[in-house]
Amino acid sequence: EAQVTQNPRYLITVTGKKLTVTCSQNMNHEYMSWYRQDPGLGLRQIYYSMNVEVTDKGDVPEGYKVSRKEKRNFPLILESPSPNQTSLYFCASSSPRGRAYEQYFGPGTRLTVT
C-alpha cells in the first residue's frame, strides 16, 4: 500500500530537549515536504526536499532542521524546541520531480512543547 508514515503520532516534550520526527514514504517520490498546521493559519511549509541531499527552506523554517540522506526518509529535527513550536506536523511526498502535483500526506504528528 502506497503511504507516508510518520512517527511518533503524539509527542509531549519540554523546552530545549532535542527531538526528531521521522517521515518515510514507499512511493519512490523525489519531492518531500514538511508542513505545520495551526488553527486559523492552514498549512505552512517548513522545509522541502527535491531529492536526496537537496533540501531548502519553506515559509517557516526557523527552529527546524531536516536531512535527506535516503530517498524514502525525510526526518524533521527540532534541536531546541520552544512552546511556539507546539503544532500539528505533516509530512508529504509527491512526484514527478520538482513539481507540486498531487501530494500524499502522512497521518500527522501532534507535538506539545511545555
Place this chain on the structure above:
Amino acid sequence: AQSVTQLGSHVSVSEGALVLLRCNYSSSVPPYLFWYVQYPNQGLQLLLKYTSAATLVKGINGFEAEFKKSETSFHLTKPSAHMSDAAEYFCAVSDPLATGANSKLTFGKGITLSVRP
C-alpha cells in the same frame, strides 16, 4: 506569488442539503488547484484536483468542483450532504511550471464543515 482565499472558517448545513465551500485563488500563471479533506485526527486526503483538463472536476465521495478562470474560483460542491462529510476542507494552489522553492502547494486556511441531522 500564489495565494488562496477561503472565506469564513465554518459552514453548517443540514443533512441532505447542498454543500458549497468557496475557494478563490490568485496566480500569475494558469494554476493547478486541489481540494483536500481532513477528518478528525487524520491526515489530509485528496478530494479532487484540476490540472488544466476539464474545468468541471469530479472527486471522491460525490464532491465536484468547477474551475472558473474569469472568477478565479474553484468552489467545491456536493448536492446532498451526509453526516460523514463533517470535516475540515482545504483548497490549495500550485504553479505547474514551477521548480525549486516555487514547486509547492499553497494552502488556504481551511473551512470546517458541520452537518446537522
